[in-house]
Amino acid sequence: MVSCKAEDEFIENFGLFMESHSIFPRIAGRIYGYLLICSPPHQSAKDLVNRLRITKSSVSSMMRLLLQSKLVEEINLPGERPRYYRIKERGWENIFLENLQAFSAIRALLGEGRSLLDNREAEMLDRIEELDELYAFFEKEMPPLIERWKKFRKKEIKR
Template sequence: MAPSGDADHEQLLEWVERVATFCNEAWGLAPITGRILGWLLICAPPEQSAGDIADAIGASRASLTSNMRLLTSIGLVRRHTRAGERTAYYRIEDDAFEKVVRQRLAAFAAFGAIAEEGLKLGVADEARTRRIRSAQQSIALLTEPGRAH
């Protein structure tokens, strides 16, 4: 289903393709994953079936399956069914990106703790501890308040 508004469908698909290119180049995701994400960011209604998504972005339903699983597993897309229906619907929650960023920051913080343990191993080789220290400092930039400036 095409989103309502002033933009025509071709313009919307061009924007979806820009999202796909970004997701591929910056995050290493398959272009179809980026297309799904882009479409779900602008579609109306915000809940779409796999068939709706496939039709909108010109993909086969079979190609959507693993990509929808990926997007739901990382928390960007939520899958649900409606009472009395067998069709699954997908949507991006308004705070999905905030949740994903918070999850990733928590994961970085957890790795920061592991890096701290690595520094306590007593490795005498400065080159080896330099790599751990570099990882720890980079993580601190992301996870410690006031360090990101």
């Protein structure tokens, strides 16, 4: 339950970052930030309550978010009753991958819009096709990018 100013600042900034990018509520961001730097890397709900000065109901609901999005995982320590929480490996990586689905979703939508403009002069189509091409490009480029990432990651692990 030791706290220090630099840590507090990091935790707070992390929470603010997550909130301002509307990724997660502030408290969820603070929990995640703390789990990135705490020792040991696993902490109980009670630890979080004490360290972050938040209520246990906040921990409960925010932790549900973090667990659902698979950024944090639960562990049990033998002989200890409380659950512990820690950063889950590859959390963000997996979220990135899942988000690629949004590309196909918006392209499907744009296809609907495109069909409303059938039999129009080409100029009428430009605005919607420009957007569709952007997403088509990403759909094409993302899989190889991911492959490069996987190689990159393996190299880093060996290091």
